[in-house]
Amino acid sequence: MNAFVDHVSLARTAGDLPAADELDRALRNASPTEVIATALQAVGREHLALVSSFGTESAALLKVMADVDPAIPVVFLDTGWLFEETLAYRDTLIAALGLRDVRSIKPLEETLNREDPERELWFSDPDACCRIRKVEPLARALKPFSAWINGRKRFQGGLRAQIPVVEQDGARLKFNPFANVSREQIDAIYARADLPPHPLLKSGYLSVGCMPCTSRTSPDEDVRAGRWRGRAKTECGIHTVKTS
Structure with missing residues (x-):
């Protein structure tokens, strides 16, 4: 790994990714x-x-990042439809992990007024709702950056089952440091660091997104079964649309 890190250092010095x-x-x-x-x-x-949702498994990745460098910028998409518990959990983890640069990004009010004036787009066209509340705000937030880190894991299945550790995402590098980890390894990180769980976990929310599109999950279901329940949709779009 050292020789490779030296190679990476040279590439950075030359201004190349x-x-x-x-x-x-x-x-x-x-x-x-x-x-x-x-x-x-x-x-x-x-x-x-x-990029973190501050969801039910987010603390593990944030802990690993904080151990490397707690000043790495963290982008949090505040869609306007998040559970109050998620917003409180964000603040709890910022304090617990000593995160120094968490940026809460919201959709543009003019976009919401133009495309979702009744705030019912989540029901009629959830893809469009995710686009204006998550995909577009993330694209805006990532403009200053050359690379981003996220918390997807292969064990989550679906489109995530074959993700690489590093991929090209438009003009940026995209790092998936938890691609290979197991649920047991995530549990171990929580236990070892005594990380607080998401407040909604004990109520049966194994994966938490926006309120209208998140439901409880039974023990025999996939972890993400409660997201967009009853629809073919399994992703919000930030991992299926390339950033520019």
Whole structure:
């Protein structure tokens, strides 16, 4: 890994981003800590962001990041439809982990007034609702950055089952440091660091997004079964639309 990190350092000095496929090969079996440290080395803190929903598994990734560098910018999409418990959990984790640069990004009010004046788009066209409340705000928030980190895992299934550790996302690098981790490893991070759980977890919300499109999940269901229940939709769009 050291020789590869040296190569990454040289690429950064030259002003070039390392190739995503090269990074993926080098980090295929790396720990989440090593992935985040390499991302930081590759682009520098001012060009790297971690995107977090502050959901039911988010504290594990945020803890690993904070151990590497708690000043890495964290982007949080405040859609206007989030549970109050999620907003409170964000504040709890900021304090508990010593996160120094959490940026809460909201959709533009003019866009909401134009495209969702009755605030019912989540029901009639959930893809459009996600676009104006999550996809577009994230694209705006990521403009200053050359790379971003997210918390998707292969064990979540669906479109996530085959994700690489590093991928090209439009003009940016996208790091998936938890791609290889198991649920048991995430539980171990929570236990080892005594991380607080999301307040809604005890009520049966195993995966938490926006209020209208999140429901409780029974123990025999997939973790994300409560997201957009009854619809073919499984992703909000921030991981299926390339950032520019």
